[in-house]
Amino acid sequence: MFPMPSKSRAENRAEQTRAIQQTARRHLAEVGPAALSLRAIAREVGLVSSAVYRYFPSRDDLLTALIVAAYDELGDAVEAADSAVADRADLAARFRALCHAIRDWARANPHEYALLYGSPVPGYAAPDDTVTPAVRVSGAFMALGQAAERAGRTPIATLPVSEAEKDAIAPIQDFLDDPIDDAHLLRWLMVWSAVFGHVSLELFGHMYRGVLDYDEHFSQAVGQLATDLGLVT
Amino acid sequence: MFPMPSKSRAENRAEQTRAIQQTARRHLAEVGPAALSLRAIAREVGLVSSAVYRYFPSRDDLLTALIVAAYDELGDAVEAADSAVADRADLAARFRALCHAIRDWARANPHEYALLYGSPVPGYAAPDDTVTPAVRVSGAFMALGQAAERAGRTPIATLPVSEAEKDAIAPIQDFLDDPIDDAHLLRWLMVWSAVFGHVSLELFGHMYRGVLDYDEHFSQAVGQLATDLGLVT
DNA sequence: TCGAAAGCAAGAGCACTGCTCTCGGAATGT
DNA sequence: ACATTCCGAGAGCAGTGCTCTTGCTTTCGA
Numbered sequence: 001m002f003p004m005p006s007k008s009r010a011e012n013r014a015e016q017t018r019a020i021q022q023t024a025r026r027h028l029a030e031v032g033p034a035a036l037s038l039r040a041i042a043r044e045v046g047l048v049s050s051a052v053y054r055y056f057p058s059r060d061d062l063l064t065a066l067i068v069a070a071y072d073e074l075g076d077a078v079e080a081a082d083s084a085v086a087d088r089a090d091l092a093a094r095f096r097a098l099c100h101a102i103r104d105w106a107r108a109n110p111h112e113y114a115l116l117y118g119s120p121v122p123g124y125a126a127p128d129d130t131v132t133p134a135v136r137v138s139g140a141f142m143a144l145g146q147a148a149e150r151a152g153r154t155p156i157a158t159l160p161v162s163e164a165e166k167d168a169i170a171p172i173q174d175f176l177d178d179p180i181d182d183a184h185l186l187r188w189l190m191v192w193s194a195v196f197g198h199v200s201l202e203l204f205g206h207m208y209r210g211v212l213d214y215d216e217h218f219s220q221a222v223g224q225l226a227t228d229l230g231l232v233t
Numbered sequence: 234m235f236p237m238p239s240k241s242r243a244e245n246r247a248e249q250t251r252a253i254q255q256t257a258r259r260h261l262a263e264v265g266p267a268a269l270s271l272r273a274i275a276r277e278v279g280l281v282s283s284a285v286y287r288y289f290p291s292r293d294d295l296l297t298a299l300i301v302a303a304y305d306e307l308g309d310a311v312e313a314a315d316s317a318v319a320d321r322a323d324l325a326a327r328f329r330a331l332c333h334a335i336r337d338w339a340r341a342n343p344h345e346y347a348l349l350y351g352s353p354v355p356g357y358a359a360p361d362d363t364v365t366p367a368v369r370v371s372g373a374f375m376a377l378g379q380a381a382e383r384a385g386r387t388p389i390a391t392l393p394v395s396e397a398e399k400d401a402i403a404p405i406q407d408f409l410d411d412p413i414d415d416a417h418l419l420r421w422l423m424v425w426s427a428v429f430g431h432v433s434l435e436l437f438g439h440m441y442r443g444v445l446d447y448d449e450h451f452s453q454a455v456g457q458l459a460t461d462l463g464l465v466t
Numbered sequence: 467t468c469g470a471a472a473g474c475a476a477g478a479g480c481a482c483t484g485c486t487c488t489c490g491g492a493a494t495g496t
Numbered sequence: 497a498c499a500t501t502c503c504g505a506g507a508g509c510a511g512t513g514c515t516c517t518t519g520c521t522t523t524c525g526a
Binding site: 032033034114115117118119120131134138156157158159161162164165167168169170171172175186187189190192193194195196197198200201204205206208209210211212213214216217220221223224225227228 | 390456
Binding site: 291 | 511512513514515516521522523
């Protein structure tokens, strides 16, 4: 027999799933996660609402897929920015690239960023599928911190770290290939918080009327953070 | 005639408005902002849904009232924590009190915190009514920074600040009674970002499985920030 | 004091949502 | 060739924000 002109069942399914997801992605970027309507997506794909449930058991499952995709995209952006720095030994440049990659992606995809780092969707518990891609970006920070440690760069003014704190951040030490100084790790974690705090405050409008030039302010802050980490030679 | 057993019109209105708002507040704390149902609130107050519109023109107006109330509550908590430090000259203690007040309030009222510092509600633009109470908490940071400047405390390792950055943060200088060193102000802004970044990342689950003891980790970070600001003598 | 005006709650109704269930038709594997 | 599985459509349920009309009550001015 000749092959059917219509695609096979599996092909069709994959295609529809992809169509739904990327339409959802577009809607997400336009109207935000809370206003994401399954029916509207179905209409645009050319399906009736109930048919969508063949591909995604619920609206939350669709959201999960979008979250995973967003984490991956951000992870790609961050890793690409790091890799783009030719001089691998220029840790300050790599750090700056990393920070700006996060902010640039966030500004280009505000709704996606809000979905990842803003308020958790109510009644929605992130399944474990999301934690692996989520860890990529913080992992990039930690990897850079490890490289800095290996290069002998030391953050400034590190306070003694309590035993309780050492225990508290032990999982992160375990995540690293080999452990680094606890005080240094704490400093890197603080920088991680500072960067996402900055981006969130800016993006969610809390610097409105306080800071006039967001680009300049972020660059200055990142520069200061880089020296705090001892990356600037 | 004897006075009517029923209250006057104005009294009734004020009472109903208050009843609606505090019921809404309770629902907000329980189910979060996105799941806040005007009809459910009306049911509990003992009204039909359409009657609520006499008091709040739309769901967003009700949300605005809740946002303002939440900002005020957080502002109260922060200012109270600062005032509770007996030794006014102990700037490090005041700073720690301020930071912990923010985090404690956030942990006690996660949905309210998310409403203020999480993703903005879609299609909802915060009116100017919200900016005044919103500024109280960042104002507390800045006031403390000003006190530190007056006391001659200098943050560590301040990078030279570009002219562009000076212009960018000029509105904050104007907000202060008298301007402080630009590099110092930048450091205080960075600390502001770091604190809210830390609280947001913790509360929104991004430290899950990375940090085991949130209390200890926050204390350590705040302690480090205090020394960064030159508050620890 | 009386009547017009304004305020208020209720109810019906509209357009929308996520989601379930049933029912035909089409592809699939034995 | 047939039973099974899959799929899309449609109806329907319970819920949402919001509007409009309909009576009733309170308030205020002549």
